[in-house]
Amino acid sequence: xxxxxxxxxxxxxxxxxxxxxxxxxxxxxxxxxxxxxxxxxxxxxxxxxxxxxxxxxxxxxxxxxxxxxxxxxxxxxxxxxxxxxxxxxxxxxxxxxxxxxxxxxxxxxxxxxxxxxxxxxxxxxxxxxxxxxxxxxxxxxxxxxxxxxxxxxxxxxxxxxxxxxxxxxxxxxxxxxxxxxxxxxxxxxxxxxxxxxxxxxxxxxxxxxxxxxxxxxxxxxxxxxxxxxxxxxxxxxxxxxxxxxxxxxxxxxxxxxxxxxxxxxxxxxxxxxxxxxxxxxxxxxxxxxxxxxx
Amino acid sequence: xxxxxxxxxxxxxxxxxxxxxxxxxxxxxxxxxxxxxxxxxxxxxxxxxxxxxxxxxxxxxxxxxxxxxxxxxxxxxxxxxxxxxxxxxxxxxxxxxxxxxxxxxxxxxxxxxxxxxxxxxxxxxxxxxxxxxxxxxxxxxxxxxxxxxxxxxxxxxxxxxxxxxxxxxxxxxxxxxxxxxxxxxxxxxxxxxxxxxxxxxxxxxxxxxxxxxxxxxxxxxxxxxxxxxxxxxxxxxxxxxxxxxxxxxxxxxxxxxxxxxxxxxxxxxxxxxxxxxxxxxxxxxxxxxxxxxxxx
Amino acid sequence: xxxxxxxxxxxxxxxxxxxxxxxxxxxxxxxxxxxxxxxxxxxxxxxxxxxxxxxxxxxxxxxxxxxxxxxxxxxxxxxxxxxxxxxxxxxxxxxxxxxxxxxxxxxxxxxxxxxxxxxxxxxxxxxxxxxxxxxxxxxxxxxxxxxxxxxxxxxxxxxxxxxxxxxxxxxxxxxxxxxxxxxxxxxxxxxxxxxxxxxxxxxxxxxxxxxxxxxxxxxxxxxxxxxxxxxxxxxxxxxxxxxxxxxxxxxxxxxxxxxxxxxxxxxxxxxxxxxxxxxxxxxxxxxxxxxxxxxxxxxxxxxxxxxxxxxxxxxxxxxxxxxxxxxxxxxxxxxxxxxxxxxxxxxxxxxxxxxxxxxxxxx
Numbered sequence: 014x015x016x017x018x019x020x021x022x023x024x025x026x027x028x029x030x031x032x033x034x035x036x037x038x039x040x041x042x043x044x045x046x047x048x049x050x051x052x053x054x055x056x057x058x059x060x061x062x063x064x065x066x067x068x069x070x071x072x073x074x075x076x077x078x079x080x081x082x083x084x085x086x087x088x089x090x091x092x093x094x095x096x097x098x099x100x101x102x103x104x105x106x107x108x109x110x111x112x113x114x115x116x117x118x119x120x121x122x123x124x125x126x127x128x129x130x131x132x133x134x135x136x137x138x139x140x141x142x143x144x145x146x147x148x149x150x151x152x153x154x155x156x157x158x159x160x161x162x163x164x165x166x167x168x169x170x171x172x173x174x175x176x177x178x179x180x181x182x183x184x185x186x187x188x189x190x191x192x193x194x195x196x197x198x199x200x201x202x203x204x205x206x207x208x209x210x211x212x213x214x215x216x217x218x219x220x221x222x223x224x225x226x227x228x229x230x231x232x233x234x235x236x237x238x239x240x241x242x243x244x245x246x247x248x249x250x251x252x253x254x255x256x257x258x259x260x261x262x263x264x265x266x267x268x269x270x271x272x273x274x275x276x277x278x279x280x281x282x283x284x285x286x287x288x289x290x291x292x293x294x295x296x297x298x299x300x301x302x303x304x305x306x307x
Numbered sequence: 308x309x310x311x312x313x314x315x316x317x318x319x320x321x322x323x324x325x326x327x328x329x330x331x332x333x334x335x336x337x338x339x340x341x342x343x344x345x346x347x348x349x350x351x352x353x354x355x356x357x358x359x360x361x362x363x364x365x366x367x368x369x370x371x372x373x374x375x376x377x378x379x380x381x382x383x384x385x386x387x388x389x390x391x392x393x394x395x396x397x398x399x400x401x402x403x404x405x406x407x408x409x410x411x412x413x414x415x416x417x418x419x420x421x422x423x424x425x426x427x428x429x430x431x432x433x434x435x436x437x438x439x440x441x442x443x444x445x446x447x448x449x450x451x452x453x454x455x456x457x458x459x460x461x462x463x464x465x466x467x468x469x470x471x472x473x474x475x476x477x478x479x480x481x482x483x484x485x486x487x488x489x490x491x492x493x494x495x496x497x498x499x500x501x502x503x504x505x506x507x508x509x510x511x512x513x514x515x516x517x518x519x520x521x522x523x524x525x526x527x528x529x530x531x532x533x534x535x536x537x538x539x540x541x542x543x544x545x546x547x548x549x550x551x552x553x554x555x556x557x558x559x560x561x562x563x564x565x566x567x568x569x570x571x572x573x574x575x576x577x578x579x580x581x582x583x584x585x586x587x588x589x590x591x592x593x594x595x596x597x598x599x600x601x602x603x
Numbered sequence: 604x605x606x607x608x609x610x611x612x613x614x615x616x617x618x619x620x621x622x623x624x625x626x627x628x629x630x631x632x633x634x635x636x637x638x639x640x641x642x643x644x645x646x647x648x649x650x651x652x653x654x655x656x657x658x659x660x661x662x663x664x665x666x667x668x669x670x671x672x673x674x675x676x677x678x679x680x681x682x683x684x685x686x687x688x689x690x691x692x693x694x695x696x697x698x699x700x701x702x703x704x705x706x707x708x709x710x711x712x713x714x715x716x717x718x719x720x721x722x723x724x725x726x727x728x729x730x731x732x733x734x735x736x737x738x739x740x741x742x743x744x745x746x747x748x749x750x751x752x753x754x755x756x757x758x759x760x761x762x763x764x765x766x767x768x769x770x771x772x773x774x775x776x777x778x779x780x781x782x783x784x785x786x787x788x789x790x791x792x793x794x795x796x797x798x799x800x801x802x803x804x805x806x807x808x809x810x811x812x813x814x815x816x817x818x819x820x821x822x823x824x825x826x827x828x829x830x831x832x833x834x835x836x837x838x839x840x841x842x843x844x845x846x847x848x849x850x851x852x853x854x855x856x857x858x859x860x861x862x863x864x865x866x867x868x869x870x871x872x873x874x875x876x877x878x879x880x881x882x883x884x885x886x887x888x889x890x891x892x893x894x895x896x897x898x899x900x901x902x903x904x905x906x907x908x909x910x911x912x913x914x915x916x917x918x919x920x921x922x923x924x925x926x927x928x929x930x931x932x933x934x935x936x937x938x939x940x941x942x943x944x945x946x947x948x949x950x951x952x953x954x955x956x957x958x959x960x961x962x963x964x965x966x
Contacts (some may be wrong), residue, residue, distance in 0.1 A: 018677040023660070025681050028500050029415050036412035036471055039404075040434055043446070043468035048437040052444030079322060079398040107331070114328060119321055129332055135528035135581045137517065139547035140342075143554070147341035147568075153354030179421045184344055185334065193592060217320070239473075246438045249531065267438055279442060290438045298436065302429075397640075488695035491657050494682040495689045495766075496709040510699040 048291075055285035056253040061278035069281065076285035086286070088261050089269040093245060096180060096265055100244045103184035105237060116199040133243070134189030142253040143184045149178050171254060175263045179250045184249075187243060198227060198232035232287025238301050242294055266290050310358070346571035353567060365572035385569065387576065389542055390549035393459060394528060395580075397545055401527035402520060403473050413478035414504055418490070419585040426445075428476070435472035443536055450537055462537050462545075469533065470526045474519045481515025482508065493590060500527035514591035530583055546577045607652060607668040607763045607796060608633045614663035616649055616820075623649040625820040626663070631764075635739045636790050638799045638811035639844040642841070646820035647800045649829060651766050654798060655689050656682035656897045667763055688762035692769040693755040696741035703737040713738050727755040730789070747778045753889065754786070758793060765790070771806060783809055804844050808832070816840050838962040841887050841955065847919055850893070850929040852886045853959060862886060867904045870950060875966060883959040892953040893931035895920060896946050903946035908939045922947065936945075 020027065059069035080086050092236040108187055110128045114120055133141070148155045157167035170178045202225065209222050226233075248268040264272075265289060274283025310497055337355070345351030346365055348358035369387035418427065446465065455461025485508060493503040509516060511547075531547040538544060544552060585592075609631040616624040616637065621903070624646040631637045639647040652658045653665060656672065656679070664674045672680040688709070696705050703724055704711075710720045728734045731751040741749060750770055757765060770786070771779045787810045790797050801807055807814050808828045816823040824836040834839035841849045854862045854869075859876035861868045861882070869886075871879075896903070904928070906922035913935065920931045922945065933946065939945060956966040 016531055022677055022679045025500065026419065029419050030421075032411035032415040032500075032504075036408040036475060039408060039464070040431065040471060043449070044434045044442075044472075047442040047445035047449060048434070050448075051437070054444065110327070110331065114324075114331075117324075119324060120328065124589075127592075128585075129335060131585065131592075133335060135525060135585045136339075136574075136578045137525075137547060137581060139529060139531050139550055140577060142320040143550075143570055143574060144338040144342050147355055150339050150353045154353070155341070155355045158355075167379070176557050184336070198590075225597070242436055246436075270438070274444070284444070287438050287442070291436065292434045294431060294438075298433065310651075473790045486693060486695065489697060491682070492689065492691060492695040492697075493708075493712075494657070495655055495685075495687055497683050497686075497712040498759075499683060500708055502712070507697055511697070513699070 023080050036243035051284045052288055053290045054281055057281045059281040059284075061275060061280050072281070076282050077289075079282065080285060080289070085261055085264065086269065089264040089266050092176070092262065092264055093266040095185075095261075096176065097244045098242060099180045100178075100183050100187070101237065101240055103180065104188045104240050104244075105191050107184060107188035108236065109195055111188065111192040111201060113226045117234065130192060131189055133186050134193075138249060141182060142250055145178075145182045145185070158270040175251075175254065179254060179263055182250050182254075183244065187240065190239060190243070192234045194232050194239075195229060234301050234304070238298050241297060241301075245290055245294060342571050342574055344573050345567050348568060350456040351567045351571065356591050357545060362568075363392055365568035366576065368569050378573060385553060385573070386542070386544070386549065387546075387573065389546055390546040391576070393543055394547070394577075395458050396582075397466065397530075397534070398462045398524050398527040400460060401467045401470065401523055404464065404467040405519060405523040406516060409471060409474040410504070410509060410516065413475050413482050414508060416475070417479050418487070428479075431472050431475055435469065439469065439532055443532075446533075447536055453602055456537055457539050457543055458537075460535055462529065465537065466527050466530050466533050467523070470523050473525055477522070478512070478515050478519055481512045481518075485511050517588040517591040521592070522565035523585055525581055537562050546573075550574075550577070604700055606964060608635075609664040609764055609796060609798070611650070611654075612664045612666070613659050614653060614665060615660060616646070616653060617661045621838065622820050627817075627820075627822050629815060629822065629825065631796060632813075634794045634796055636787070636797045636799065636810060636812040638801060638807040638814045639817060640801060640804060640807040640814050641817035641823075642843070644819075645817040647817050649820075650697065650817070651689075651707075651768055651800050653799060653907055654764065655687050655766050656680060656685050676763075682826070686760070686763045687766055688757035688764075689766040690750075690753045690757045690759065690768065690770045692772055694749045694770075695748055696740075696744075696752055696756075698741055700740075701737065702733065702739050702741070702744070704921050705741065705752055706737075706755045708756060723759060724755075726760055729757050730792075737807075746774050747782065750774060751780065753756070753837055754789070755954060758789070761793075761961075765793075765795050767797065767799045769801055770799075771801070771803075777807075785809065805846060816843060818843075834964065835887075835955070836886070836964050838885060838957050841957070841964075845889055847890050847930045849955075850888045851957075852888075852927065852929065854884050854886045856882045856884055866927060869904075869949065870902070875956070878965060879956065880965075881958055881960070882929050884965070885957040885962075887955040887957060888949055889953065890919065890930045890932040892950040893929065894948040894950065895931050895933045895937060896921075896948075897937070897943075899946050900948065903948050905944055906947050908941055908943045908945060910941070912941055920945075 038292035044231050054069070056071055056073060057069035058072045060073070115127055115130065116125060136144075136165045146154075151157065151167070151171065151241065153172065157169060160167050168174050195217070206228075207220055210224055210301050245265075246267055248265050249265045249272065250266055251268055252271075254263075265284060270283045270290065272283075273286060335526055341355045344355070344358055347361045347363070348356075349360060349362040349364060351358065369385045393526050416424065450456055450465065451460060455465065489507055489511060493507045496500060498506060529547060530545075531551075533546050534545050535551075541552065550570075552575060553573075611627055611629040614624055614627045614629075615622065619931060625651065627646075629650075639650055649658060653660055653673070659679055660673050660675045662675045665672050667685065670680075672676050672685060697708065700708070702886055706724045706727060707720050710723065719735045724737070725734070730735060733748060733751050733755065736744060736748055736752070741752070744752065750773070754770070757767075767786075771782055774782060783806060790810075799807075799810065801856070808831075813825060813827055814831055815825045818839050823841045824831060826880065828832075831840060831844050835844060837850075839853060842851055852864060854864050856879050857863045857868065859879075860870060862871055866885070899905075904924070906924045909921040909923045909928065912919040915935070916935045917935055918937060920933050920937075922929050922931055929947075932938075954966075955964060957963060958965055
């Protein structure tokens with residue numbers, strides 16, 4: 014009886030809380046359940062073919078133990094680290110630079126500039142690799158022609174410099190995320206702060222390092238988190254360009270998980286690699302959020 | 308650093324700024340320039356060149372479904388109108404689902420105070436962080452149960468669920484910046500919660516809605532992985548799968564034996580709706596406030 | 604008009620550990636203009652929000668006429684169903700609607716016929732002199748105009764109670780004085796029960812039928828402006844009402860005839876001695892009741908001028924003697940210089956004596 018009374022008194026809050034239900038249901042069914050399922054699979058010897066697909070058996074931590082002795086796993090760990098670090102730095106710096114251009118008073122034509130900066134982000138991701146073919150082609154590619162023009166040695170981008178190429182495409186396609194977040198943050202800093210700084214004769218660098226940067230600390234951390242998450246998760250470019258090669262030099266962890274599961278049919282093992290990626294993401298995200306005092 | 312910068316005078320800084328800007332714009336635009344030129348070039352290839360003559364054949368080819376005489380064409384026929392229709396269907400369903408569920412959830416998160424709220428927010432953010440590839444098989448099994456295989460609506464629901472976390476965060480940021488008094492005023496005037504949301508909060512949060520509309524449209528329109536898992540029959544392909552079916556023979560072999568003219572034409576047609584949505588919502592894009600990220 | 608009286612019965616509101624309203628019992632009569640007055644953080648806005656139903660009481664009950672709208676346990680009528688109108692300090696005009704739609708909003712929610720809505724909006728716009736603004740958006744209006752639109756919206760439906768939360772605080776000084784009179788006139792015209800929150804005692808004095816003084820969530824005194832001015836029930840009310848504020852001086856009772864102020868003594872009227880039951884006292888006197896003259900008089904105490912602030916018609920004098928400082932209102936013809944010696948007579952008929960320990964009024 015008292016519960017009923019309680020419910021009646023808080024009916025408005027309950028109505029409001031019920032607004033959460035549709036989104037949470039969607040997230041639970043299509044995000045949480047597959048996640049938990051994946052974690053379960055990672056403890057089994059499930060395979061994509063044969064009767065192990067239907068009747069996998071529980072093998073405990075075997076997949077994870079195997080991973081420790083798997084040289085390709087460690088190789089792709091190293092590759093992933095390089096790729097993520099390079100992408101993170103490039104995407105963030107390009108994004109910050111673009112955000113500064115969009116918010117600085119020194120440069121004109123903001124609307125056009127914003128449109129140009131956003132183009133790669135707006136264009137559907139499935140097109141990105143094709144668009145870069147013309148840049149990276151060894152014989153006629155624009156990049157090599159530019160190198161030749163400056164008297165430098167042309168490179169075999171897609172094959173020998175696969176990692177650099179992929180990072181280049183990824184930064185091109187993805188810097189706009191940081192740009193959007195950072196420029197939104199910078200525009201919301203009250204002008205008065207800079208005017209006060211001007212009164213005291215602060216230099217451009219001082220204004221940036223003493224006012225802008227501390228005030229956009231949280232957006233900076235957030236964009237780093239999001240960039241990192243996207244990079245470690247997404248393997249479209251290596252998949253289309255290099256298929257992880259040559260010699261696993263671009264075999265990202267996510268691609269390795271995919272290969273293990275769908276090319277070698279070791280579904281359980283693939284899921285285990287996926288869980289490792291998820292753990293890395295969780296730990297680093299939480300650490301970044303904590304560090305930012307969020 | 309500060310000493311060095313101090314010595315650089317304003318005009319020099321401006322020049323340096325413009326040089327960097329030009330380099331950046333070249334980095335961004337050169338690949339796209341190739342796309343644009345090659346789309347109108349009857350004999351384009353994977354290299355940047357001015358077309359000798361201009362043709363619309365590449366675009367025509369997409370829609371008539373077979374190669375034009377004298378042109379190599381692609382290995383598979385194009386079904387551009389079917390793909391576009393499918394992509395539009397998916398994107399609009401995603402848009403509707405996201406706008407409804409994300410705005411309701413973000414509103415509740417913005418206005419309710421309860422213990423564990425920040426925990427729930429973190430949970431919502433992290434739930435989307437599980438690598439999508441790792442989830443493929445469970446997702447497939449789940450969709451089999453729901454009858455979402457070869458079902459455009461099902462694909463849209465799954466895509467929406469994957470885009471939802473970020474959209475909720477962004478929208479919550481917008482809602483947080485709306486003064487509570489506006490809603491309280493509406494309540495006092497007799498508005499229920501849902502009608503307050505519809506009549507007052509959503510119109511005032513217009514920019515936020517525009518931003519998540521853009522972002523979720525882009526996400527749905529370009530999505531590749533989820534349709535790849537869930538769609539089997541070719542007449543349900545969205546554009547992203549369509550491109551792959553025509554131009555990718557094997558993974559890692561992109562760019563081999565491809566007619567680049569139609570590819571570029573297809574890419575441009577594919578990008579146009581995204582550009583249109585961007586054009587409509589561009590005013591609001593710089594106002595994103597994710598969660599607590601407004602300047603404190 | 605469905606006007607009602609509002610009654611609060613032992614209402615307490617806590618936010619975590621903070622007690623915003625503490626055991627408040629208050630009756631707001633039908634058609635009354637009640638002002639809740641107090642410094643910021645005294646709980647006056649919370650009280651208003653409790654009446655509106657924007658907050659739930661922690662303990663106690665709120666009645667609208669005979670109906671319980673919130674009893675802190677089971678019953679809670681949400682704001683949507685209380686039929687109140689409210690004007691917020693920020694006015695809370697809907698930025699996406701023009702003035703007309705803003706005013707019409709409550710009627711639209713109640714689904715009144717369009718013709719009636721239109722008629723009513725025009726009437727109100729006429730009354731509040733905003734007829735030319737109906738097609739504008741809120742951001743195109745000045746503060747005063749926004750305030751009147753918010754008021755018009757609050758009057759659009761006939762509310763049981765009209766709640767106003769510092770509606771004049773964001774206006775400039777001149778407009779505030781004008782709107783004060785205007786608001787009072789409109790309230791009388793509509794004769795609706797009104798609860799008005801302010802921290803400005805002049806606003807309260809000039810508009811209210813009755814004033815409720817709150818401090819730290821506790822009720823200090825309820826009464827008409829005159830009652831509060833002439834008979835402040837404790838030191839807080841005495842110090843809060845009146846401008847410049849009442850002089851409050853600690854003193855001790857010596858025998859039955861004198862009040863000892865340290866540097867001087869005052870002889871007290873005979874009838875005072877009977878009621879003064881305590882030695883530790885506080886003497887309160889308004890600046891208006893202090894007579895200042897340049898020449899020495901009988902029973903006068905000498906002070907020195909510390910600052911003189913001319914107001915045009917009068918002068919506020921700040922006077923010192925040893926470590927005592929008082930304010931006095933003098934005629935504008937009283938020309939004094941800084942540090943000049945003046946003679947002061949206290950009009951003891953208008954003075955008050957408070958108990959130092961409890962702060963309660965004795966005389």
